[in-house]
Amino acid sequence: MRTLKFLLQKEFRQIFRDPAIIRIIFVMPVIQLMLLPWAADYEIKNIQLSVVDHDHSDYSRQLVSKLTASGYFQLENYTGSFDKAMESVEHERADLILEVPHHFERTLVKENESTLFMAVNAINGVKANLGAAYLRSIIQDFNREVRLEWIQFPRFNPETQIEVTASNWFNPGLNYKYFMVPGILVILVTMVGAFLASLNIVREKEIGTIEQINVTPVKKHHFILGKLIPFWVLGLVILTIGLGLAYAVYGIAPAGSMLVIYGFAAVYLLAVLGLGLLISTYTSNQQQAMLLSFFMMMVFILLSGLYTSIDSMPEWAQYITKINPVTYFIEVMRMVVLKGSGFRDILPHIMIMLGFAAILNTWAVINYKKRS
C-alpha cells in the first residue's frame, strides 16, 4: 500500500507538471464540445438549388418561393435552360436541379396532374438523398395546397389517404445536440482513458525509467495500479467537465440520475484503461502507440453508433460494434441522458463492461513482463 502511495504521488506530480496534459484535459473537452455538436449535425441545410423554369407561371414561382422559404434550400440560380443549370452542378455550385416543364400550370389545372423533373448531384450521397427527400415532401405539400385550392372535395375522398403524424419521444424537438453531445463526451473519456494512459507507460519505456522500476521490488500490480488510478480519476474529471459544459452550453441535463452515469463511467474506464495498458505492452515507443491508438479510435468512433445508426450497418459490422466498448457507453449515455434510464435498465451494459474490463486487464497484466 505504501508503495502504491509513492507511485501515485509520482504520477500525479508528473501529470500536473506537464503543460501538454493539462491542455489536453481542460482545453480538449471544451473545444470539442463547443464546436462539434454544431457542425456534426445530421440535418442538411443550405442545399444549393438550381431551378430550370420553362413555365414562368404563378405556380412555378409559388413553388420556388415555398422551397426557399423552407430554410433547407438556397436558390443558386433560376434559369430557363437545363444546360445552364447542369453547368452549375458541374462547377459544384448546385446540388439539386428542379426542372419545371412548359405548361406546368396549365396541365396541372386542366388535367389535374403534372410532372416535375429533379436531378440530384450525388457526389455527396447523404446530402443528395436527404435533399431529394426534402424536395419531394415540399412538393407534395405544395400539391396538396393546389388541390385544396382547385378541387372541390367530394364528400368522400376518392383516394384513401392515410396520413402519418409522428411524435418524437425522448427527444421531442429532434434536437441533434441531445444526440451528439453525450456521444462526443464518451469519445473524450475514451481518449483520456485508453490513449493517454498507454502513451504514459510507453514513454517510460522510451526514456528507460521503466527498467529502473523493474529492478526495484515494486510489484507488477502496484506499478499497473499506479498507472491506472490517475487516469481513472482524470477520465472522471473530464466527464464532469463535459457534463457541466453540456448543461451550461446546450442546456442538456440528464433525464436520469448522474449516479448512473458516473457508476457506468467508473466501470467503463476500467475497461478502456485495460485497453490502454494492453496497447502499451505491445508497443515500444510513443509513435507506435499513437498510430495504434489512432487506428483503434477511428474504428471505435465509426463503428460505435455515434454518427451512423448501428441497425443500418451490415451484419459483420454490427458484430464489430458488439466488441467495441464505446458502443455501450454511447448507448448508456443516450439512455440515461434522454430517456432517464436507471441502474436496472443498464445492468446488461454494466455486466458486459465488467467482462471487457476483466479480459482486457488480465490480458495486459499477463503480457506485461518485468523480466524478458
Add this chain to the structure above:
Amino acid sequence: MNNGIAIRAEQLTKRFGEFTAVDGISFEVKKGEIFGFLGANGAGKTTAMRMLCGLSLPTSGKATVAGFDVYKENEQIKRNIGYMSQKFSLYEDLTIKENIRFYAGIYGKSDSFIKTKTAMLLQHLHLEGEANKLVKSLPLGWKQKLAFSVAIFHEPEIVFLDEPTGGVDPVTRREFWSMIYKAAESGITVFVTTHYMDEAEYCNRVSIMVDGRIDALDTPEQLKKTFGAQSMDEVFLKLARKAVRSAD
C-alpha cells in the same frame, strides 16, 4: 551472505534465438569488492548484468546474487541490489528531492529514514540549494552522480553500474570514482562496466569479456603481468582484437 561471496555465476548463458549473447560465463565477486566488468561493445556485458539484476532470464547456467537464486528468488535479489543503467533513469520532470523520495519510497524506506538521509546526501553532493529544481536542469555530470546516489540510497548489498561515466568530463569522473570507493568502504559490493581503461585500474579485480565469454579475470596488476603489458589499455586491446563478433 555466505562465505563473503556477493555474486556467483556458473556457466551462465543467454541466447537470443541462434545468437549466444553470453556464452557460459563463470566468476565470483567477493563482498565489498569493486569488480570491473570490461568488454568491447556487443561483447555481452549488459546482457550478463541484466541477468544478474533479474531483468533478463538466463537460458542456462546458475547464478546467485546476494545469496539468492536468479531464477527463483529474483524479487529478493531486487530488494538487495541497486542498479544504474546506461540510460539516465531518474525522472527529469521531478525535482531532485522528489526523485530521491520516490525511489527510496518504493524500496520501502520509512519517512524518517528518507528525510535524514536525503538531507545528508544533498549536503554531501552540495545540492542543498538545488533540491527543489527539476532534474532536467542539472548538468550531465551532476545527473550521473545523483543517479548513483539514488541507486545506493536504500543501502543495497550490491550495486550494478552500467557504464556510469559515459560522456562525463574527467574531473567529474574522478569525483564519481571517489563516490564508488566510499560506497565500497561502507560495505557495498560494486559491479561496474566501463570503457575507460584508467577506470579499470581503480577496480580490485577485472574481468574482460570477448564474444560472450570471459577471457581474463584477475587484479589489474596480475593481468598486466600475464599479458606483458604496460597498462590495462594494452591488455584490453590484446584481448579485444581477437573478437570476431562485430560491435553493436
